[in-house]
Amino acid sequence: MSYSPQLQQRLLDALANKGTDYRPRTRHLRADGQPLYINRLIFEDSPYLLQHAHNPVDWYPWGEEAFDAAREQDKPVFLSIGYATCHWCHVMEEQSFESPAVAEVLNEHFISIKVDREQHPDIDATYMAAVTLFSGHGGWPMSSFLCPDGKPFFGGTYFPQANFIDVLTQINRAWRERREILINQAEQLADAVEQSSSVANQIAELDQNLPSRAIESILSSYDSRHGGFSSAPKFPHEPLLLLIVQILQRKPQTSLSAALQHTLQAMAQGGIYDQVGGGFHRYAVDQYWLVPHFEKMLYNQAYLARVYLQAFLLTGSSLFRRVVRQTLDYVLREMSDERGLFYSATDADSEGHEGTYFVWRIEEIRNLLPENDAQFIIDLFGVTPQGNFEGKNILFLPRSLAIVSQEQGQTLKQLCLRLDPLLEKLREHRRLRVPPLTDDKILVAWNGMMITAFAEAGHFLQVNDYIEAVECAAKTLWQTQRLENSLWRVNLRGKVSICARQDDYAHFAEAMLALYDVTDSQDYLLRARQLVDEMLDQFLDNSSGVLDMGNERLLFTQPKDSYDGALPSGNAVAVRVLTRLFRRTGEGAYLEHARNILRFYAGQMNRHPIAYAYMLAQLDELNLGEIGDCQYIADGSIKVSGKLSHSVEGRYEALIRLHCHESEWHFNGDPSITLGDQQDWEIRQINELQRSEGGYEIRLVVLPNDATEHFKPLTVQLTLQACDSQRCLPAEDIALRLYAVYGD
Numbered sequence: 118m119s120y121s122p123q124l125q126q127r128l129l130d131a132l133a134n135k136g137t138d139y140r141p142r143t144r145h146l147r148a149d150g151q152p153l154y155i156n157r158l159i160f161e162d163s164p165y166l167l168q169h170a171h172n173p174v175d176w177y178p179w180g181e182e183a184f185d186a187a188r189e190q191d192k193p194v195f196l197s198i199g200y201a202t203c204h205w206c207h208v209m210e211e212q213s214f215e216s217p218a219v220a221e222v223l224n225e226h227f228i229s230i231k232v233d234r235e236q237h238p239d240i241d242a243t244y245m246a247a248v249t250l251f252s253g254h255g256g257w258p259m260s261s262f263l264c265p266d267g268k269p270f271f272g273g274t275y276f277p278q279a280n281f282i283d284v285l286t287q288i289n290r291a292w293r294e295r296r297e298i299l300i301n302q303a304e305q306l307a308d309a310v311e312q313s314s315s316v317a318n319q320i321a322e323l324d325q326n327l328p329s330r331a332i333e334s335i336l337s338s339y340d341s342r343h344g345g346f347s348s349a350p351k352f353p354h355e356p357l358l359l360l361i362v363q364i365l366q367r368k369p370q371t372s373l374s375a376a377l378q379h380t381l382q383a384m385a386q387g388g389i390y391d392q393v394g395g396g397f398h399r400y401a402v403d404q405y406w407l408v409p410h411f412e413k414m415l416y417n418q419a420y421l422a423r424v425y426l427q428a429f430l431l432t433g434s435s436l437f438r439r440v441v442r443q444t445l446d447y448v449l450r451e452m453s454d455e456r457g458l459f460y461s462a463t464d465a466d467s468e469g470h471e472g473t474y475f476v477w478r479i480e481e482i483r484n485l486l487p488e489n490d491a492q493f494i495i496d497l498f499g500v501t502p503q504g505n506f507e508g509k510n511i512l513f514l515p516r517s518l519a520i521v522s523q524e525q526g527q528t529l530k531q532l533c534l535r536l537d538p539l540l541e542k543l544r545e546h547r548r549l550r551v552p553p554l555t556d557d558k559i560l561v562a563w564n565g566m567m568i569t570a571f572a573e574a575g576h577f578l579q580v581n582d583y584i585e586a587v588e589c590a591a592k593t594l595w596q597t598q599r600l601e602n603s604l605w606r607v608n609l610r611g612k613v614s615i616c617a618r619q620d621d622y623a624h625f626a627e628a629m630l631a632l633y634d635v636t637d638s639q640d641y642l643l644r645a646r647q648l649v650d651e652m653l654d655q656f657l658d659n660s661s662g663v664l665d666m667g668n669e670r671l672l673f674t675q676p677k678d679s680y681d682g683a684l685p686s687g688n689a690v691a692v693r694v695l696t697r698l699f700r701r702t703g704e705g706a707y708l709e710h711a712r713n714i715l716r717f718y719a720g721q722m723n724r725h726p727i728a729y730a731y732m733l734a735q736l737d738e739l740n741l742g743e744i745g746d747c748q749y750i751a752d753g754s755i756k757v758s759g760k761l762s763h764s765v766e767g768r769y770e771a772l773i774r775l776h777c778h779e780s781e782w783h784f785n786g787d788p789s790i791t792l793g794d795q796q797d798w799e800i801r802q803i804n805e806l807q808r809s810e811g812g813y814e815i816r817l818v819v820l821p822n823d824a825t826e827h828f829k830p831l832t833v834q835l836t837l838q839a840c841d842s843q844r845c846l847p848a849e850d851i852a853l854r855l856y857a858v859y860g861d
Contacts, residue, residue, distance in 0.1 A: 118154065118156065118173065118175045118224060127160075128155040128156075128157075128159055129155070131155075131159045131160055132151075132152070132155055132159060141170075141171045142167075142168050142169075142170075142171060143171035143172065143215065144215060145171065145173065145215070152171040153171075153173075154171050154172060154173045155170065155171060156169075156170060156171070156172065156174065156175055156176045157175075157176060157177055157178060158170040158176045158178060158231060159171075160178075161178050162558070162607065162609040162610075162612050162614050163201070163233040163236055163558065163607075163609070164201040164233075164554075164556045164557065164558055164609070165199060165200050165201040165203075165206075165231075165233040165235075165556070166178060166231055166233055168201060168210065169210065169214060169231055172210070172214045172215055172220065173215070173216075173217050173220035173221075173224075174214050174219070174220045174223050174224065174229050175220075175223070175224045175229060176229050176230070176231045177228060177229065177230050177231070178230070178231065178232075179230055179232050179237065179240060179671070180671070181671070183228055183230045184228075184265060184266075184267065184671065186228050187228040187265035188265040190228065191265075192226060192227055192228050192265070192292075193226075193227055193228075193262055193263060193264060193265070193270075193288065193289075193292050193299075194227065194228050194229075194230055194262070194263040194264070194265065194267070195223060195227040195228070195229045195230070195260070195261075195262055195263075195285075196230045196232065196244060196259075196260070196261040196262070196263055196269075197214075197229070197230070197231050197232070197258055197259070197260055197261075198231075198232045198233075198234050198240070198241050198244060198245075198257065198258065198259040198261070199232075199233070199234065199257045199258040199259065200233060200234050200235050200257060200462075200556070201233070201235075201461075201462065201464070201554065201556040201558075202412040202413075202414075202461075202462040202463060202464040202465065202553075202554065202556050203257050203258065203412070204410065204412065204464075204465045204466060204471055205256075205257065205258060205274075205275045206257055206258040207466060208275070209258045209275050209276065209281075212277065212278040212281075213276070213278045213281050216278060218282065219278060219281060219282060219285070222282060222285045222286065222289070223285065226285070226289040226292075227262075227285070227289075234257065234259075235461060235556075235558075235560060236558075236560075236606065236607055236614075236615050237615070237667075237669070238618055238620065238666060238667075238678075239618055239665075239666035239667035239669050239672065239675070239676055240669060240672065241259070242666060242676040242678065243310065243672050243673075243674060243676050244259060244261045244269060244272065245259060246310045246313055246314070246676070247261065247269040247272055247306050247307075247309075247310050248260075248261060248269075248272035248273065248274070250306065250309050250310065250313070251269075251271065251272050251273075251306060252272065252273055252274075254274070255274065256274040256275070257274065258274060258275055259272070259273075259274055260272060260273050260274065260275075260276060262288055263303070264299070264300060264303045266673065267671060267672065267673050268303040268304065268306065268307040268673050269303060269306055269307070270299040270300070270302040270303035270306060271288060271299075271302075307673050307674070310673075310674055311673075311674045314674060314675075314676055314677050314679075322719065323715060323716065323719040323722065323723070323736070324719075324722075324723050325736075325740060327722055327723065327726045327733050327736065328360065328364060328726075328733045328734070328736065328737045329364075330726050331360065331726035331727050331729075331730060331733050332360070332361065332364055332370075332373060334726060334727040335357055335360075335361065335727060335730075336372065336373065336376060339376045339380075340404065341376075341379075343383060343404050343405055343406065344376075344379045344380035344381075344382070344383030344384065344406065345380050345383065345384075345404075345406070346380070348404060349401070349402060349403050349404040350400050350401060350402050350403075350410070351389075351400060351401045351403070351404060351406060352399075352400040352683065353384060353389075353397065353400070353417065353420075353421060353424075354730075355417075355420035355421060355423075355424055355683075355684075355685075356420075356681040356684075356685045356689075356730040356731040356734075357681075357727070357730045358377070358380070358381075358424045359420070359423065359424055359427070359685075359730070359731065359734055360730040360731065360733055360734045360737075361373060361376075361377050362377065362424065362427040362428055362431060363427075363734050363737060363738070363744065364737070365377065365431055366427070366431060366744045366854070367737070367741065367744070374431075374432075377428065378428070378432060378434070381424070381425060381428055381437060381440075382436070382517060383406050384397070384406050385425075385436065385437075385440050385514075386406075386513060386514035386515075386516075386517060387401060387405065387406030387407050387409075387513050387514075388401065388406065388407045388408055388409050388506075388511035388512070388513045389401045389406045389407075389409045390440070391413070391447070391475065392498060392512040392513065392514065392540075393475075393512060393540055393543045393544050393547060394447055394451070394544055394547070395443030395444050395446060395447035396413055396417075396418050396443070396444050396447040396448065396451075397413065397417045397418060397421050397444065398410060398411050398412065398413055398417075398465075399412050399413065399414050399417060399683075406513075407505065407511060407513055408505075408506055408511060409472075409511070410465055410471075411464075411465035411466075411471055411472040411474075411475055411553070412462060412463065412464055412465040412553075413452075413462060413463045414461070414462045414683075415448070415452060415459055415460065415461050415462060415560075415563045415564075415566070415567060416563050416566055416683070416684055417683075418444050418445075418447070418448050418452070418567070418570070419563070419566035419567045419569065419570040420566065420570070420684070420685075421440075421444065422441050422444045422445055422570040422571075422574060423569070423570050423573060423574075425437045425438075425440045425441045425444070426438075426441045426570075426573060426574050426577060426578070429441060430577060430830065430856050431830075435529060436517065436518060436519060436529070438578065439518075439533070441574055441578065442574075442578070442580075445570070445571060445574055445583060448567065449586060451463075452555075454557065454559070456590075456593045456597075457586060457587075457589040457590045457593055458559045458564055458590055458593055458594060458597075458608070459559070459563065459564050459567045459590065460555055460556060460557045460558070460559070461556040461557070461558050461559070461560055461563060462555075462556040463552075463553050463554070463555050463556070464553035464554040464555075464556070465553065466553060466554075467550070467551050467552060467553040467554075468551050472506065472507075472511070473550070473551075474547065474550050474551070474552055474553050475511065475547075476504075476506055476507075476509035476510055476511055477500065477509060477510045477512060477543075478504070478508075478509055478510070479495060479500050479501065479502050479504075479510065481546075482494055482495060482500060482543075483495075485542065485543070485546055486539060486542065490539055493535070493536075493539070494539055494543070497514065497521065497536070498510070498512040498513060498514065499512070499513055499514070499515045500512070518532060518533070518536075557609070557610070558607055558608070558609045559594075559607065559608040559609070560606060560607060560621075561594060561598050561604065561605070561606050561607075561617055561621040561624070561625055562606070562618070562620040562621045562623075562624040562625070563624070564590060564594055564625075564628075565594075565621070565623075565624030565625040565626075565627060565628040566624050566627075566628075567587070567590070568587040568590055568591055568594075568628035568631065568632065569624075569627050569628045569631040571583045571584070571586060571587040571590075572584060572587055572628070572631040572632050572634075572635050573631060573635075575587070575635065576634075576635040577856065584632075584635060584636070587628075587632070588632065588636070591628060591629070591632055591641075594625070595644065597611075597613065598613060598617070600613065603616065603617075604616075604617035604621060604622065604625070604648070604651065605617060606618055606621050616667075616668075618666055618667045618687075619652060619655075619656040619664050619665060619666050619667065619678065619687045619691070620666070620678065620684075620687040620690065622648050622649070622651060622652035622655075622656075623652060623664075623687055623690040623691045623694055624690060625648055626644075626645045626648040626649050626652070626694045626698075627690060627693065627694050629641045629642070629644045629645035629648065630642070630645045630694065630697050630698065630701070633645065633701070634747055637756065637776060639778070642701060642702070645694070645698060646698065646702065649694060649695065649698055649707070652664065652691070653710065655668065656668065657710075658675070658677070661677075661717050662710070662713030662714060662716065662717055663677055663679075663688055663713070663714050663717045663718070664677065664678075664687060664688055664691055664714070665677055666678045666687060679718055679721070679729075680721070680725070680728040680729055681728060681729065681730055681731050681732075685730075685731035685732075686729075686731065686732065688714050688718070688732070689729070689731040689732035689734075689735060690731070691710075691711075691714060692711045692714050692715060692732060692735040692736075692739075693731075693734075693735045693738070695707045695708065695710050695711035695714075696708065696711045696735060696738060696739050697743070699711070700743070700748075700749045700753060701749050701753040702752065702753045703751075703752025703753050703754075708739075711735070711739065712739075714732075715732070715735075715736055715739075718732065742851070742852065744854055745853075745854055746758055746759050746760065746853055746854060746855050746856070747759075747853070748851040748852070748853060750837060750839055750849045750851060751782065751839040751846055751849075754777065754778050754779060754782060754839075755775055755776065755777050755778070755782055755812070755839055756774075756775075756776040756778075757773065757774070757775050757776075757835065757837070757851055757853065758773075758774050758776065758853070759771055759772065759773045759774070759833060759853040759855045760772050760774075760855065761819075761831055761855040761856060761857050763857070767820060767821070768801065768818055768819070768820050769818070769819050769820070769821065769831075769857060770816060770817065770818055770819075771816070771817040771818075771819055771831060771833060771855055772814060772815075772816055773814060773815040773816075773817070773833065773835070773853070774809065774812065774813075774814050775812045775813040775814065775815075775837075776811050776812045777811065777812040777813075779841070781841045781842045782812075782839055782840070782841050783813075783839075783840055783841075784806065784813065784837055784838060784839055784840065785838040785839075785840050785845055786838070787805060787806050787815075788806065788815065788835045788836060788837045789835065789836040790803060790815070790817070790833060790834070790835055791833075791834045792819070792831065792832060792833060792834070793832030793833070793834050793852055796822065797821065797822055797823060797829045797831075798819050798820065798821055798822065798829075798831050799819065799820050799822065800817055800818070800819055801818045801819060801820050802817065802818035803815070803816075803817050803818075804816040804817070817833070819831060821857070830854050830855060830856050830857075831854075831855045831856075831857065832852055832853070832854055832855075833852070833853045833855060834850065834851070834852045834853075835850070835851055835852075835853070836848055836849070836850050837849055837851070
């Protein structure tokens, strides 16, 4: 690489500023330990880009400088997209980007750009669409070849070194000898990408039965033997699971409930779940949920904690509650910084191999624990001398903890009281190993997801520490990422960068609303409104009524996040936030924006409902109302919430609170109260509406008809007519869903 003296000095200064503890990630080192190569990525604040800062490749970050160089030097662009904890990204780095032979070809004939997909989801989505159209599949690392105007003419994913050099040679020759063909191909591919983003914009009537149709599709792909809704590799598919839970909360369905519980139980018992440390790996490579791809992503922890929490509330399964607690405790313990914000991911690799940090030899367990305890762990987690993964053992549960406790003649609580101290010993021993790399950048969107999960779990499980932790996180995120009335997407070690994308606004607003619901603090509602108003102002495509992912001006098109992938789509989260904000403020414009998004995607949802699971959950909520223990009436001015607690002699007391944000609100007569689940509960006593601090309250004494350890939720249906000093509003019907089981 040949740089100007000025740029060379800047590179050396940037290296020096890394400090004496800095360890260059490269095999190309001088005798004094300094890197042989430094490229422009040394200036970046992405852990992924910094991993490549000492490749012999002359990398550019995404930006004007790179595309200007491509035009000035009349070269095509090689665009590589990945992320810091991607195993196959590491493989291609070692094989190709660390290779001087590959670098020589790239540096002579291409302008090479490296992008962190987590920092730039809109760039990733645009070129992923092109690669998928071109090759039939996508993934990371993603490798695209572009004209200097950014339009792609060829692409793929991982290329082995020998193939890669051949591909580079052929593309260079084609660029010199058959350029018009490549340019025409780029125009056609760019047009196809743009059309794929707008194809949903066809007039269609939205089928209101779509959630039920989606459930039929989901069940048709259900693996009745091993759980899950696909063949190997098996991903959790959180949006599907959340839709299933919501449908079951509306109406019990035996086959659907069995599929959900089987799937969640299989994941919780498998190797995809970290049996020692808690939390989920990204996916399983086999059909048994046994062998994971060992990276852990923050978003998986957030959404799976929500799934298991709702499944616990639905079923009363203490094992599901245990997964929620272990997962969230893992995030607080190992994925949080000193400010209370949450890291993005941990790597699959350590010591040069995938999974090394997480697997065990049988002798290691025997040497670590007393004989009886070691045998207990070995039997419980299926540990064998030969192992189940490259001669070592991924810990998993061949039988559920509930079955083991029954076989041993003890309660599940007694079993866990023995197990948990032993897991702590294993965890402490594991910490002595070389840990996988932590991607310690802070992403606003992913932190928003995590705040929502903690707020919901803290409320329903009555863990105040969770709510306190994420109130701190929300405050810090607001202070650090909102500078001069602008929201910034990334924070790496105190430095903010990259303007926020649509998903940042949507997930952060969702988190603010979750905190508003559990704290009643008006500050959170005001911040949610501010974020949503800014999201609409910056990303709303007025011609379609839906939201663009970003506003990156160097892209040849502005992608719209529509269908679910590993995460719910940005537009689906926006529908949820807009609908809930309408119910909490009475502002009809929010509801109309939500409906516009649903209308735009009606045709696509009618044809492929399973791809829009999270949006369908929001359609269900828009039509039938929220499910939970708090609702809002009087245009959001009155919060109606409930709590179910045990009293004496098998009776329960339901406390219904009507919190009025303004003192002049009152009610015309006593509310009408009935139970939605008469077959499960009966009312024994209703006390009159009484004034209380901040509003009113009603107390009910109820009795469950099923005297078992766990009871079905109690649905309290109320009809209320709220009045202020000037008017009486029409009567409103709401339903509160209260849960008899809380905490540990």
